[in-house]
Amino acid sequence: MTLNLLSQSKRFKTAPLPFVGQKRQFIGRFEKLLLNNIPNDGEGWTVIDVFGGSGLLAHNAKRLLPKTTVIYNDFDDYTNRLKHIPTTNALRQALSDILKHEPRSLKLSSTVKQQVLDIVKDFQSQGKFIDVQTIAGWLLFSGRQVADLDEFMAESTLYNRITKTDYELADGYLDGLVITCESFEQLLTKHQATPNCLLLLDPPYVCTTQSAYNLHERGGYFGMTKFLTLMHYVKPPYIFFSSTRSELLDYMSYVEQYEPHTWERIGGFERIVVKVTVNKGLGYEDNILAKF
Numbered sequence: 001m002t003l004n005l006l007s008q009s010k011r012f013k014t015a016p017l018p019f020v021g022q023k024r025q026f027i028g029r030f031e032k033l034l035l036n037n038i039p040n041d042g043e044g045w046t047v048i049d050v051f052g053g054s055g056l057l058a059h060n061a062k063r064l065l066p067k068t069t070v071i072y073n074d075f076d077d078y079t080n081r082l083k084h085i086p087t088t089n090a091l092r093q094a095l096s097d098i099l100k101h102e103p104r105s106l107k108l109s110s111t112v113k114q115q116v117l118d119i120v121k122d123f124q125s126q127g128k129f130i131d132v133q134t135i136a137g138w139l140l141f142s143g144r145q146v147a148d149l150d151e152f153m154a155e156s157t158l159y160n161r162i163t164k165t166d167y168e169l170a171d172g173y174l175d176g177l178v179i180t181c182e183s184f185e186q187l188l189t190k191h192q193a194t195p196n197c198l199l200l201l202d203p204p205y206v207c208t209t210q211s212a213y214n215l216h217e218r219g220g221y222f223g224m225t226k227f228l229t230l231m232h233y234v235k236p237p238y239i240f241f242s243s244t245r246s247e248l249l250d251y252m253s254y255v256e257q258y259e260p261h262t263w264e265r266i267g268g269f270e271r272i273v274v275k276v277t278v279n280k281g282l283g284y285e286d287n288i289l290a291k292f
Helices: 003-008 024-037 056-064 078-083 085-099 110-125 132-139 149-153 184-190 224-233 248-258 260-266
Strands: 046-049 069-073 177-180 197-201 238-243 270-279 282-291
Touching: 024 056, 024 238, 024 270, 024 282, 046 056, 056 069, 056 177, 056 197, 069 184, 078 085, 085 110, 085 132, 110 149, 132 149, 184 224, 238 248, 248 260, 248 282
Parallel strands: 046 069, 046 197, 069 177, 197 238
Antiparallel strands: 238 282, 270 282
16 A cells, blocks of 8 residues: 555544553554654664564554554454454344344353354354454453353353444555564564564553463463563664553662663653553552653
8 A cells, every 4th residue: 555545544542342451542642653653654664563462553653654664463363353353243143133132241041052153153164254252242251251152152151231332444554564473582583673663562461360361372371481581672763652550660660770771771760650440449550661
């Protein structure tokens, strides 16, 4: 796609399909960081979305800086989910017919649950794509994730949380991106010497639940060893997404005190705090650490 057509295509402020941990609440601040620090529409720059996720950051980086080379590391096979949105919508419609008279967010009766599972099995028997992450959001308790369809089918309790409308087709969402799928070590090793290379870093939080990262066959638990390996590769410019639920800020404080050489490389960042509300009386802080 030419730069002119790219600039005219739709810019998404939220991911086309559900994705746990997508950075939609950060997009405004992310935009300011890019536009304030990277000139000339990004000409001569490379942006690497290292842990890719829904591709929302990569998508917005390419729309904001159309001359930039943006690499989207699709570690979670999100591009495949996007290709099958029409099939996902067809499944949603079939399930909605069953659930239209069921109370919202409440447990399904055993009869209705079996009807739901029969529809899913029918789609599976026809060889149709089933977006397990999306149907988990429709039918499992809020925030519950499963690794595969077998785990979903074995769930003892289902709920009616299905969306009321179809998903928009993601036309143009991935346009202009360089799409890859590899470990962060492989990806960052390739680009250690790439000039003007901005790293977008949104790794799993150390010492927290990491079910999404574990879903991928190349994933596994993102523990302290993987985190330290990642930090070995990190150098400015970078934008690091974190949370008070992670230990990144504690790590940075430790490095500042005990590892001056490492601090010289990664320290001196700008910290932007975003307060996230889960529900009334419950929330937490998310953070952006940026160094250009």
